[in-house]
Amino acid sequence: MLKVTDIGKTYGKFIALENINLEVSDGEFLAIMGPSGSGKSTLINILGLLDQKYTGEYLLKDKSYKDANDNYLSRIRGDQLGFVFQNFKLLTTYSVYENIEVPLIYSKQKQANKRELIEDVINKVGLEGKEKNTPSELSGGQQQRVAIARAIVNRPNLIIADEPTGALDSKTSTEIMDIFTNLNKAGTTIIMVTHDREVADYAMRTVYIRDGHLYNDEKSVKK
Amino acid sequence: MLDKVMIALKSIGKNKNRNFLTMLGIIIGIASVICILAIGDGFTHVATKGMQDHNTKNKVTLEFTASSDEDTKSGFTRDDLAVLEGIKGVDHVKLTSSNPEASVTVQHQTKKTSATLNKVPKRVKLYRGFGTILNSDDTGNIFISKDLADRAFKGKALNKRLVINDNVYVVSGIYKIGDFEYRPDIYVSKTTFKQLFAGQISQDEARLSVQPSANKKAVGKSAVNEMKKFGEDSKLGKYSISHPDQISKSFTKTLNNITYFVAFVAGISLLIAGIGVMNVMYITVSERRKEIGIRRAFGATAGDIRNQFLIESIVLCVIGGLIGIALGYGVVQIINSFLPFKAVVTTYAIIMSLSVSTIVGLVFGFIPANKAAKSPLVGLLKEE
Numbered sequence: 001m002l003k004v005t006d007i008g009k010t011y012g013k014f015i016a017l018e019n020i021n022l023e024v025s026d027g028e029f030l031a032i033m034g035p036s037g038s039g040k041s042t043l044i045n046i047l048g049l050l051d052q053k054y055t056g057e058y059l060l061k062d063k064s065y066k067d068a069n070d071n072y073l074s075r076i077r078g079d080q081l082g083f084v085f086q087n088f089k090l091l092t093t094y095s096v097y098e099n100i101e102v103p104l105i106y107s108k109q110k111q112a113n114k115r116e117l118i119e120d121v122i123n124k125v126g127l128e129g130k131e132k133n134t135p136s137e138l139s140g141g142q143q144q145r146v147a148i149a150r151a152i153v154n155r156p157n158l159i160i161a162d163e164p165t166g167a168l169d170s171k172t173s174t175e176i177m178d179i180f181t182n183l184n185k186a187g188t189t190i191i192m193v194t195h196d197r198e199v200a201d202y203a204m205r206t207v208y209i210r211d212g213h214l215y216n217d218e219k220s221v222k223k
Numbered sequence: 224m225l226d227k228v229m230i231a232l233k234s235i236g237k238n239k240n241r242n243f244l245t246m247l248g249i250i251i252g253i254a255s256v257i258c259i260l261a262i263g264d265g266f267t268h269v270a271t272k273g274m275q276d277h278n279t280k281n282k283v284t285l286e287f288t289a290s291s292d293e294d295t296k297s298g299f300t301r302d303d304l305a306v307l308e309g310i311k312g313v314d315h316v317k318l319t320s321s322n323p324e325a326s327v328t329v330q331h332q333t334k335k336t337s338a339t340l341n342k343v344p345k346r347v348k349l350y351r352g353f354g355t356i357l358n359s360d361d362t363g364n365i366f367i368s369k370d371l372a373d374r375a376f377k378g379k380a381l382n383k384r385l386v387i388n389d390n391v392y393v394v395s396g397i398y399k400i401g402d403f404e405y406r407p408d409i410y411v412s413k414t415t416f417k418q419l420f421a422g423q424i425s426q427d428e429a430r431l432s433v434q435p436s437a438n439k440k441a442v443g444k445s446a447v448n449e450m451k452k453f454g455e456d457s458k459l460g461k462y463s464i465s466h467p468d469q470i471s472k473s474f475t476k477t478l479n480n481i482t483y484f485v486a487f488v489a490g491i492s493l494l495i496a497g498i499g500v501m502n503v504m505y506i507t508v509s510e511r512r513k514e515i516g517i518r519r520a521f522g523a524t525a526g527d528i529r530n531q532f533l534i535e536s537i538v539l540c541v542i543g544g545l546i547g548i549a550l551g552y553g554v555v556q557i558i559n560s561f562l563p564f565k566a567v568v569t570t571y572a573i574i575m576s577l578s579v580s581t582i583v584g585l586v587f588g589f590i591p592a593n594k595a596a597k598s599p600l601v602g603l604l605k606e607e
Contacts, residue, residue, distance in 0.1 A: 078522020
């Protein structure tokens with residue numbers, strides 16, 4: 001799915017990432033663990049094509065987008081990637097349906113197809129009957145379901161989730177992780193950042209990041 | 224496109240009060256533009272229509288201006304009429320008078336005074352005396368103004384005799400002349416006027432009806448030349464072509480200048496309104512950084528974001544424009560009850576107002592929209 005070679009990122013003199021090498025295969029469910037400030041978010045911003053200012057090489061589906069223009073990157077984000085954020089990042093004045101619709105506005109999907117796609121993902125995340133509610137009328141878990149539905153409505157190859165259970169209690173976290181597990185079983189590649197070990201256990205593989213360096217197992221982090 | 228307008232309406236509706244206050248500038252600006260254009264259009268319409276009555280197609284009017292101010296008799300004669308009708312391209316000629324009143328000398332007992340005289344109109348509202356009509360065969364009676372009655376009779380004039388140019392008449396009615404009214408001093412019956420006074424009025428205008436095939440200007444020129452050579456009164460004054468066309472043109476031009484000036488003032492109010500729009504769009508953009516970030520992450524290009532905010536700014540201004548047009552229309556209906564002519568809201572004025580509001584939205588929304596489009600993505604997604 002993706003291959004990262006020697007990626008580095010600095011903010012002025014501060015080194016955020018250094019010599020990152022990572023490969024994720026199709027259908028994998030990868031967890032990235034690390035304390036806050038370790039460079040997790042910086043890494044997934046690069047993986048999600050949200051940040052193009054880095055050194056090294058990043059290939060998504062064997063293709064580099066480092067020199068791609070903004071419009072092209074937007075299209076790739078819209079068509080191939082889906083994002084889930086810690087604080088859901090829903091549009092508060094929009095209904096559940098309208099929130100899920102957002103990625104479809106900018107894709108080339110035919111209008112007739114839209115309703116079908118949205119209803120399909122609403123069923124997948126178990127939000128039937130909530131289409132007209134606004135996020136403020138929903139619980140945290142339900143809001144994160146909306147966010148997941150929005151991330152998958154365009155049927156992306158890769159879902160990037162940044163602390164998806166960070167704002168949820170453990171029971172709700174389990175429900176959300178079950179949804180991710182099901183999506184992964186259905187073939188979607190998932191990269192998830194978390195600092196919760198239980199949540200990371202849902203993934204097939206976990207890598208660790210500390211002070212801008214990536215390690216393949218926890219022991220090496222502690223060294 | 225429609226869904227983008229709906230998005231815009233939705234976010235405008237979210238901050239109704241703030242956006243209404245912003246729109247107020249546009250509303251007032253557009254309402255004034257509508258009023259100014261309506262008054263200007265109405266006035267131009269009335270003014271040019273009035274002028275055109277004097278200047279119908281295929282007509283040329285020749286004027287005779289006497290050299291002496293006191294000369295009220297010279298002008299076009301019957302012989303001149305024949306000469307004019309003989310000019311090539313002239314269909315027929317009608318002699319008229321620019322001032323169709325006769326100047327007469329009136330006498331009561333030994334007191335003499337001068338007065339103006341005309342044939343009686345259909346009805347005259349009398350101040351003293353009975354009835355309102357002088358019949359055609361009523362050749363011995365006249366109506367006189369209260370002013371003349373005071374001058375010649377010291378008030379008591381009713382049923383008294385008055386000598387006009389050596390003929391004796393009986394005053395059978397007295398009328399008042401209003402402050403802003405023009406009336407002659409004496410009214411006589413139509414028959415009397417025709418028999419005794421019509422010949423005294425100088426025919427100082429000749430209306431030439433030109434054949435459709437002939438050149439109006441050339442005919443006018445040769446008519447003036449012919450009159451210079453053969454006109455019976457050519458030594459007493461000058462002949463010229465009257466140009467109601469020119470009057471109406473310069474009049475319209477002045478009116479247009481006034482319209483432009485007021486439109487300029489309205490333009491300044493719209494400029495200020497535009498700055499208000501820009502300000503509110505800046506606020507909107509910085510309030511919605513999170514939304515911009517979300518949309519960008521899910522596939523919106525910088526251009527999509529710019530368009531979204533531009534459309535919002537335009538929709539805001541067009542709503543303001545529509546309210547302004549409605550308000551302007553209402554105000555025009557109200558001022559129409561005070562104006563001597565009818566102000567009209569034309570389709571042109573409506574189209575123009577809508578274009579102006581669209582342009583204000585476009586111009587003043589552009590910089591904030593561009594700011595929204597160019598914000599770095601990573602920063603946007605950190606917003607809560």
